[in-house]
Amino acid sequence: MGLERAFADEPAFVPYLAAGDPNYEASLEYVEALARGGADVIELGLPFSEPIAEGKTIQNAIVRSLEAGMTPDRFFEFVTDLDVDVPLVCMTYYNLIYQYGTGDGPRPFVEKAAEVGIEGLVVPDLPAEEAGPLRRACDEFGLDLVFIVAPTTTGDRLERMLEQVSGYVYVQARLGVTGAREDVDDATEESLARLSDWDVPKAVGFGIKTGDHAERIVSAGADGVIVGSALVDIVAEGHENRDSVEEVADRLEAKARELKEGALRGASERPQPERT
Amino acid sequence: MSTDDAHDPKFGEYGGQYVPEALMPAIEELEDAYERYVLENEDGFMDEFRQRLADFGGRPTPLQYADQLSARYDTDVYLKREDLLHGGAHKLNNALGQVLLAKYMGKERIIAETGAGQHGTATAMAAAHLDMPCEIYMGETDIARQRPNVFRMRINGSEVNPVTVGRGTLKEAISETMRDWATTVENTHYVIGSVVGPHPFPKMVRDFQAVISEEAREQAIEKTGGLPDAVLACAGGGSNTMGAFAHFVDDTDVDLYAVEAGGSSLQVDEEEGVAPNSATLSTGDEGVLHGARTKLLQDSDGQIMESHSVSAGLDYAGVGPELAHLVDEDRVIPVNIDDDAALEAFHRLSQDEGIIPALETAHAFGYLEEHHDEVGDTVVVNVSGRGDKDLETVIEETSKRDLDIAPDMSIFKRVGGGGL
Known part of the structure; x- marks a missing residue:
């Protein structure tokens, strides 16, 4: 299926931004800057009012985006207006997916997402146990459904999840909520080791902030790195300092390049390549 | 008592377990503990709960x-x-049950959300009674309008963490407590204050109440x-x-x-x-x-x-x-x-x-x-x-408001005790 191709040749850099943060027009520029900086897949957050899996940084991004008028329909317009040649994944919470259209199931949302060119979904409050209807809708419209594997996910739970996952698995590097950190947790290596028998690409997120982090994560065996809060921080700072959209976009592009290059260095340090 | 299946996470179409993956192992652990201790009275859990409700809580109520x-x-x-x-409220039934359950489960720390502060005070009392460290999340709007309960929680030895996002009420406090739990799930139990949240909380809280x-x-x-x-x-x-x-x-x-x-x-x-x-x-x-x-x-x-x-x-x-x-x-x-x-x-x-x-x-x-x-x-x-x-x-x-039934509070004006 689709998204796996982004991980095929080299480690993928997967940035996240909340769509519409701090406003629609600037956000389009920021997402396009990430693509120029080397993004292989872009996760676009569709903001939900109760983001229970997010730390302060992304909570604030969600508030800014909602206050600027983001809605599910605006989000789909946003995706249509984006000029990027990178696969797009929508990250949101289940209630928005469930309510869209008829208000009684995930199918209309998935249909619309497919229509505007979204290739996959990440839904942090939807564990494998509740994912049946969404999985079926994704199959019907050819979308990947990405699951998050936590440091606490083992045994039967891991098996159940990996049976349903497609595109890539989102390996949560440490317990807790999203947010940039100064160091990278050892839990990452343990999680990657648990997943080593599965050939679905493994993208590690939660806490990655620098090119050096990305390098370490990839050299430990990850097929990609997911970076959200460190990029949202740049958007937030630019917004607070009233910097121009161009300046902020340049900083995002430079940060993206740093992270992508770190990931590439990590791949060259691996004892043996995982795939040919 | 309603005759539902304790293992079924649903009530008709409602209920279920829509939580981040990081919490699922804790939810499964809690399901197991709920079934063993609450439903099957393993190790005499329910006997101890009932005894403490009587001696510490003052049950039965008239x-x-x-x-x-x-x-x-x-x-x-x-x-x-x-x-x-x-x-001073029904909240202790649940708080005492869950803090005791956390002890039986070997957890070392209690967290809870509170709206009016009644669940927070009940949890703080239960945690003090059972010697467990406790942190309460409370929206800043609620902190302002429920000051006496904030003092009671502090006096019972609990930390009170203000939640500043959104309107600062119960909804935001629950989200923030879930975030804490996602970080500390290995040693912490989340004492949810109502018949809400993922299975088994709605059934377990109902059973305690x-x-x-x-x-x-x-x-x-x-x-x-x-x-x-x-x-x-x-x-x-x-x-x-x-x-x-x-x-x-x-x-x-x-x-x-x-x-x-x-x-x-x-x-x-x-x-x-x-x-x-x-x-x-x-x-x-x-x-x-x-x-x-x-x-x-x-x-x-x-x-x-x-x-x-x-x-x-x-x-x-x-x-x-x-x-x-x-x-x-x-x-x-x-x-x-x-x-x-x-x-x-x-x-x-x-x-x-x-x-x-x-x-x-x-x-x-x-x-x-x-x-x-x-x-x-x-x-x-x-x-x-x-x-x-x-x-x-x-x-x-x-x-x-102009409520006929309300007493005249102008005594404060007459004694200079502050205007209304």
């Missing part, structure tokens, strides 16, 4: 005949006095020779509601009224994302929030509305999934009472019966005042909590 209200309404009104439980209706049912038979015609309880998240209803659910001749907060209006402002009420069962529709599929106050996109009520404890945009199911099954009748009627009822119960009720509880009495002709000849009203915590709010809200 079922009291309300002389003045009975005469006023020409209906036999019985009061289930949960306000007499230690801490069901002691209310277990007692009330026996007491009603003893005092009246039969079952009441109706049971009235206020409903926010719904823990006192489910506690008061649980043992009556199978008695289909007993009408069960869930009295919600009608706030200032039932009209919603879609543009602003505000519902000036908390009437989730009456006006909400199905969605997913805080781990469960249930009825919600939400806009047409599925964004959660800011709810409003004069009573902080009812101020929540969701409701327990079992209540949502029982409403759909026509077993529970959802009704609502606005802020004005609740305030009047607060003053009436205080003057007529010498009981100062929580503003939450006052909603149930507001319904009785307006609909006493329809509820039958014998009714049980759950006095879910006492109103000391609400006095500042009541004085402020009363001064904004």
